Amino acid sequence: MSASGDVIRATYLITAPAGEAAAAARRIAYEQTVELPEALVTDAAILEGVVGRVEDVTPCAGHDERHLATIAYPCAAFDAQFPALLNLVFGNASLLAGTRLVDVDLPAAVLSQFQGPNHGATGLRALLGVHGRALLATALKPRGRDARELAALAGAFARGGGDIVKDDQNLADDFETFKRRALRCRDAVADANAASGRNCLYLPHASARYDDLERCFEFAAASGIPGLLVCPMIVGLETLRTLAARYPLVVMAHPALTSVAGGTAARGLAPPLLWGTLFRLAGADIAIFPHPGGRFPFTADDGAATAAALRAPLGELAAALPAPAGGMTLERVPELCATYGVDAVHLVGGALFGLDNDIAVATRRFLDAIRAASDERLVPPQPLPAPARGYHLAAGADFNWAGRESSPYKHAEDAAFRGVRRVELVGRFGEPTRTDLRYFEVEPGGYSSFEQHVHGHIVIAGRGRGVLVQGGERRALEVNDVAFIAPLEAHQLRNESDQPFGFFCIVDRRRDRPLPAG
Amino acid sequence: MSASGDVIRATYLITAPAGEAAAAARRIAYEQTVELPEALVTDAAILEGVVGRVEDVTPCAGHDERHLATIAYPCAAFDAQFPALLNLVFGNASLLAGTRLVDVDLPAAVLSQFQGPNHGATGLRALLGVHGRALLATALKPRGRDARELAALAGAFARGGGDIVKDDQNLADDFETFKRRALRCRDAVADANAASGRNCLYLPHASARYDDLERCFEFAAASGIPGLLVCPMIVGLETLRTLAARYPLVVMAHPALTSVAGGTAARGLAPPLLWGTLFRLAGADIAIFPHPGGRFPFTADDGAATAAALRAPLGELAAALPAPAGGMTLERVPELCATYGVDAVHLVGGALFGLDNDIAVATRRFLDAIRAASDERLVPPQPLPAPARGYHLAAGADFNWAGRESSPYKHAEDAAFRGVRRVELVGRFGEPTRTDLRYFEVEPGGYSSFEQHVHGHIVIAGRGRGVLVQGGERRALEVNDVAFIAPLEAHQLRNESDQPFGFFCIVDRRRDRPLPAG
Secondary structure, three states: OOHHHOEEEEEEEEEOOHHHHHHHHHHHHHHOOOOOOHHHOOOHHHHHHOOOEEEEEEEEOOEEEEEEEEEEEEHHHOOOOHHHHHHHHHOOHHHOOOEEEEEEEOOHHHHOOOOOOOOHHHHHHHHHOEEOOOEEEEEEOOEOEOHHHHHHHHHHHHHOOOOEEEEOOOOOOOHHHHHHHHHHHHHHHHHHHHHHOOOOEEEOEOOOOHHHHHHHHHHHHHOOOOEEEEOHHHHOHHHHHHHHHHOOOEEEEOOOOOOOOOOOOOOEEOHHHHHHHHHHHOOOOEEEEEOOOOOOOOOHHHHHHHHHHHHOOEOEOOOOEEEEEOOOOHHHHHHHHHHHOOOOEEEOOHHHHHHOOOHHHHHHHHHHHHHHOOOOEEOOOOOOOOOOOOEEEOEOOOOOEOOOOEEEOOOOOOOOOEEEEEEEEEOOOOOOOOEEEEEEEEEEEEEOOOEEOOOOEEEEEEEOOEEEEEOOEEEEEOOOOEEEEOOOOOEEEEOOOOOOEEEEEEEEOOOOOOEEOO | OOHHHOEEEEEEEEEOOHHHHHHHHHHHHHHOOOOOOHHHOOOHHHHHHOOOEEEEEEEEOOEEEEEEEEEEEEHHHOOOOHHHHHHHHHOOHHHOOOEEEEEEEOOHHHHOOOOOOOOHHHHHHHHHOEEOOOEEEEEEOOEOEOHHHHHHHHHHHHHOOOOEEEEOOOOOOOHHHHHHHHHHHHHHHHHHHHHHOOOOEEEOEOOOOHHHHHHHHHHHHHOOOOEEEEOHHHHOHHHHHHHHHHOOOEEEEOOOOOOOOOOOOOOEEOHHHHHHHHHHHOOOOEEEEEOOOOOOOOOHHHHHHHHHHHHOOEOEOOOOEEEEEOOOOHHHHHHHHHHHOOOOEEEOOHHHHHHOOOHHHHHHHHHHHHHHOOOOEEOOOOOOOOOOOOEEEOEOOOOOEOOOOEEEOOOOOOOOOEEEEEEEEEOOOOOOOOEEEEEEEEEEEEEOOOEEOOOOEEEEEEEOOEEEEEOOEEEEEOOOOEEEEOOOOOEEEEOOOOOOEEEEEEEEOOOOOOEEOO
């Protein structure tokens, strides 16, 4: 089937009397696409190309009122990215009675929009150098301990041979506090690693304020911290997807604020879909979820299905690791090993702290229990990617910088300009900046496009004399003059002199395309 | 009580046998703060200053197994912002059996972190010039119609006298498509407004990709679009809070992907808390929710309580407007007017499109029904805030710009520098940029702090000759040389010449504080 004929298949568990399930499925198909009564949708192109199609409604054996309904949504009519996808498969349906979303099947064209886990099960094992057994993780807690005490805990866990130590999700503070705590814990774990030759991974918690969240990722990538703990339902699945794709970190996803299971099977997102497939699409290398029999009320089926969803084939996406948690004990290690196998992370909190006052000793006891059920093989850990380095560009003769090429101003189809060369200086060479710096030079008699765009920009005149047309006014630009172009302000830069006119231009890295002005 | 003694009070509905409710409440108090078994928490400062305190557990009359439990969390121990607050009151508790969060009482010190609705009920009435009656809103749909058709619908609704027309939440596309559709609809509504003298508000849908979302807000603010429709559970409550506080727009919040009610009263966030209090904290001027009796299964109590939460006193936050929706009809207008009063928005979709082929006629019929139940008073609408304007700063003699002052480099406590002046050029004067441009000038023999920070920055040498110490190397800087300082790279700028050395410095607007290096 061609990509344009691809569909997104969503499977809903519909709780309704047998005679009403098909009609309920049809209502979902309309609700999620056109959100109009059937009688008002008469346009053939919309009926065929937009409205969801109910492919199947099958009763569940043993449950008179439960049915699995599969609805196919035409991909071509919908944006393939996360926010629109979530709206399409469950936006309004999340509010409907007797409607639970249990599975989503995405075609390759949609899956290709998702990068998924940066490391995945295989990559994590390479970073750790640990094969053949389940991994052991813990959480730094409780809140109220200072950074020094938490760092000591982290170091003891690493000395005991633990694999992954994360912050508790209640360790959420302003960015400066986060930075100080994370650096201390990083150093404590690094000291232990240096002594052991192993590579215990420290993952601080980054479900931070919007303005600090990307900075947490940037900070980890720059400071030799291998990854982060993130709560996708607090920061948003799409937010995590974007940041995980941008920074090569390990992402451990925490199920806080999930509220999905609803106490019944009749509503909400099925846990394996959320903690398995959706967290993995968002970039989770490891997904934490409550293992049955701990202090959270989930079933053995939920746990098995979540682990299966994290490992199942999913386009080109790497498999992620399940991290059953929420009341693990030493006695349950054999059961966990039997249930989840080696490709899992045992996340142990209180039971580790309660086992022995020396956390290194307690960690060893848990690891010994895991080793007893498996066949551990240790290899040298793979180093983390090196952080980005800065650089210096010497200005050569005639405003040509060493290591940077001049290129034409724009592609030929944007022809409303004349005699402009551009030099991309900073931002297009893998640097972790949110800003691009470019230099433009306009020949005598030349001009840039008269245009407008939503991103503002800043201009610093660098060579010769020019004219800035801005908001309907003409302003002379001399060297070192500065201008700010506001969002959607129509503007143009012109050279009406007989010498080259050059200027530096500072814009956001991610910006919209200009519209012609005037 | 002093601010440091303030508590955040959360009320949970606990479904458990009568003899177990108190213990369940105590488990929540530990789970949400220290996430450890009671026996492991022995530090007096943590027991008193961090662990939640169960203040009350009261059975609900008529329900043997339901209890309302109030837990007080000490503010001083927790970050007062949205992500940490959500984790504190419901992060893990959302996963517990028989645990529903029904109310949160925030002290003034926490509420002061929230700006809430930009316009609120009063501000919306000023923008509209409509008093004494409920407002009428509709949604542009279905997906599959092109921008021209949707704009025609919007214009017809405005000509009919409608108050607010929003995009359907399925209208979610890449940013360029969004921009084109929104400008067309804006223009159609503006034409109708110009003819009528009224101010129908058009709100495009902005639950966009992470990288485009802030741009949607910036675009609306710059283009005379009064506000946006946003799905808080898709973009994240904290994301919406930040962007709503940053741009003076009308925010209409949509309940897509809510999944909160769980089909029983035993789990999840209570709808009035989510759609009322939390959406309002996130900046919603208007909160859409399913009115009972439509196609979504919510109770009359849910509707009344949601409306009450939107209007209740909440620190200094403006009251927001409830927008009951989801199956409204002309026949139900009197009931809606009686239930919600004048301070409400009737959101009508399919019933409006089904009433008359001429949407202007259908709109008038709905408005007439609303007017029949109220006492409409129209006044001239208040204009929208003017968009930001650009500007030009002429470079004066000796690198002093017109309209910009030089100031000392840093406060006196950061004393590891010498002979540096700074000029804030762009970014500190209300401009909607994500970048600040500054000029620094170092006297002969002077130097900046040797420091590191997570935000990278870009340097353009502007005057004289300097030395950049970067990553352990010394590099000469001549005029127009460019340097990129990577995150956490230790760096310093020095003037070892006998003339002033000046450079432009480009940094993110929101950045972390430097740490001393070396």
